[in-house]
Amino acid sequence: MGQVITFYSYKGGVGRTMALANIATLLVQWGHKVLLVDWDLEAPGLEFYFQDFINVQAVTQQRGLVDLLVDAERDPDDSFSSAAVNWQDMVVEIAVPDARERIHLITAGRRDQSGSYFDRVTQLDWASFYEKKGGFLIERLRSEWKKNYDYVLVDSRTGITDIGGICTIQLPDVLVLLFTSTEQSLKGIVEVASKANAARRELPFDRYSLNCLPVPSRFDSNEEFTISRQWLQRFAEALKDIYDDWLPRSIDRRQFLEVTKIPYSSYFSFGEKLPVIEQGTTDPTGLGYAYENIATILSDKFESVEELLSNRDGLVAEQLPPTSQARIFIAHSSTDKALVLDLYDRLKEAGYRPWLDYKDLLPGQSLPQEIEKAIDHSDVILVCLSSRSMESFDHGYVTEELKIVLNKYAERPRKELHLVPIRFDDFSVPNFDQAEYGVNLRHIQWMDYWVEGSFKQLIRVIEWTTRENQ
Structure with a gap:
């Protein structure tokens, strides 16, 4: 309105x-x-x-x-x-x-x-x-x-x-x-x-x-x-x-x-x-x-x-309107489905090209293969977690998607692919085993998505990343 x-x-x-x-x-x-x-x-x-x-x-x-x-x-x-x-x-x-x-x-x-x-x-x-x-x-x-x-x-x-x-x-x-x-x-x-x-x-x-x-x-x-x-x-x-x-x-x-x-x-x-x-x-x-x-x-x-x-x-x-049409991969846990769908829609409205399994995976396609393909074509990876999704981590359960995403990120040159970890609410970031996941998310600055103005900050990061990659 x-x-x-x-x-x-x-x-x-x-x-x-x-x-x-x-x-x-x-x-x-x-x-x-x-x-x-x-x-x-x-x-x-x-x-x-x-x-x-x-x-x-x-x-x-x-x-x-x-x-x-x-x-x-x-x-x-x-x-x-x-x-x-x-x-x-x-x-x-x-x-x-x-x-x-x-x-x-x-x-x-x-x-x-x-x-x-x-x-x-x-x-x-x-x-x-x-x-x-x-x-x-x-x-x-x-x-x-x-x-x-x-x-x-x-x-x-x-x-x-x-x-x-x-x-x-x-x-x-x-x-x-x-x-x-x-x-x-x-x-x-x-x-x-x-x-x-x-x-x-x-x-x-x-x-x-x-x-x-x-x-x-x-x-x-x-x-x-x-x-x-x-x-x-x-x-x-x-x-x-x-x-x-x-x-x-x-x-x-x-x-x-x-x-x-x-x-x-x-x-x-x-x-x-x-x-x-x-x-x-x-x-x-x-x-x-x-x-x-x-x-x-x-x-x-x-x-x-x-x-x-x-x-x-x-x-x-x-x-200003986005100057890029950055391709953004959204990694997440199914427990945060509503939150990531909202994030996906906001990124789409802002003129970007997000990828989310709920929206972009077709019947009959292989999830691991499509994840790898989407990451290969992405400029930014958003790793989205919450206190609820971290409960499974605390019990030793982490989605295969997250492992694939982080290892794929570790393989790509940093100038080609940027990773932004996002917290949907307040929780302590666990110690990710770098040998298993390819990267320890504790060593990367997280974005607190529940804080006012966080989406604007995210847009600023995406635009900065795109300019750096050009």
Whole structure:
């Protein structure tokens, strides 16, 4: 199930839409399915950030969000079951460089020379819309989008408006709050975050708590260093309640603001640009680098934010799609069948080629022969054990599979084949007789799979191993 992320700013001119477009570009480059929805109906134009990849004039002639909403309001069927609410026909596909997936975009609506677009916007009666159970239509759209995409990025109207309320209260799982170094901008997003969380508790729909990510934008720390330090301190104090919901107490809020602020760039202040493509993401002072930090927090779902300070490049690397299609042999005991099947599925979903007897052994095939063949074609061996499977070891019973695997590993050059022993729970590793098994697993570092973040660590090991073997 995907996430809906609303990009909101209390004041205009903070670079909200630019941030959304660049972060969307990074997310599709990382292999995610992304839908953009231009909900800034009074000031539409999200498509202009992709003008190098689409025909903007043609795109603005297509039906979009306001057309769907106005037609739904006029529809006599309160169930909104007619073709008027078929959003799939409105999707614009955008191919950006170095991306496995295409960005999908629903524009604000059809705009032609007649000016009918703005007539439709002003005619939209939100009170009437919700009287006709329009809230359930919004909920239906939200549910369908989350089923079809990993991330739905919503560009919201500024200020306190009906549209802003939909985008900040009903729609999002995450609220990205962009603001500048002014009291209006700062206090505005703090107030909106507070009201959004309170209003969500009154919704007739189930909702988890709303994570809010404050993002200082157009922040110039080069020209006025002292003043910029003072503003960062002001931000840290004003945003305490927002950060307390998800930021570990061990992290200094001001330090975290340093890595989540978007710097001011005079060059990128002209026109609609994508610095993540034009500039890249390697310059720590650049906009692309800053957008990558924010995209990483969202892609990582706020789980390891402390690593943005201590291991930034490693955390970013974990968000990237696997660069290899490593072949992975999974050795195990039948007592751990459920655990290894789950591991197999996760590796498969990550783009690797795991081998597991339950999944890959065909009727009539010889288990020992197929094990040897699979190992010969593998890049990584995972030896998976638990306290339950080790009970048989303690009584002198070890599967023939494990003996074959470890002896086969001992025969191969270390550069060609990497072995990772995995503990599914806490137990003491026994002393494997090297003469019998070919290798003593006590002499190899084990991975504790029950520890949070272990699968990400495993991916990192697989990727490192594959690069070393090339």
